[in-house]
Amino acid sequence: MRFRTDEQALQDDVAALLAAGDFTDSLVPAALQADRLGVDPRSLAFLAEVVRRGGLDYAARLPEPLPTPEQTALVRPWLAIGAGSDRLARWLDAVAAVLEARHLSGR
Structure with missing residues (x-):
């Protein structure tokens, strides 16, 4: 795991990290980027469940997998x-947990 400031982590290309199999280093940047767009951790947990039950292809075809166009993008x-x-479902759950922890800590 790399250590960096929030501002540095916000610049990370989460999709590129995931494609490289670097799920651990992508957690914090994903949570920070989601937080900046006002994503509710429960929305990510719900999306994880959709991925788990319907599959990745099904989730990817949803018109709006998250509530707003920006969050969907x-x-x-x-x-x-x-x-x-x-x-990916486990990773989404982990991103939701990091996001929830940030909310609970007042960040």
């Missing part, structure tokens, strides 16, 4: 990486 590349439904 954020997750579309994440859904397109083809990492496997179970792995």
Whole structure:
């Protein structure tokens, strides 16, 4: 895991990290980017469940996998990486947990 400031992490290309199989280093940047767009952690957890039950292809074809167009634009590349439904669902749950922890800590 790389250590960097929030501003540095915000610049990371989450989809590229996921495509490279770097799920750990992509967690914080994904949570920060989601936070900047006002994504509710429950929305990511719900999307994880959609991926888990319907599969990655199904989730990627949803018109709006998250509530707003901006939030949807954020997750579309994440859904397109083809990492496997179970792995991406677990990762989305982890991003939701990081986001929830940030909210609970007042960040």
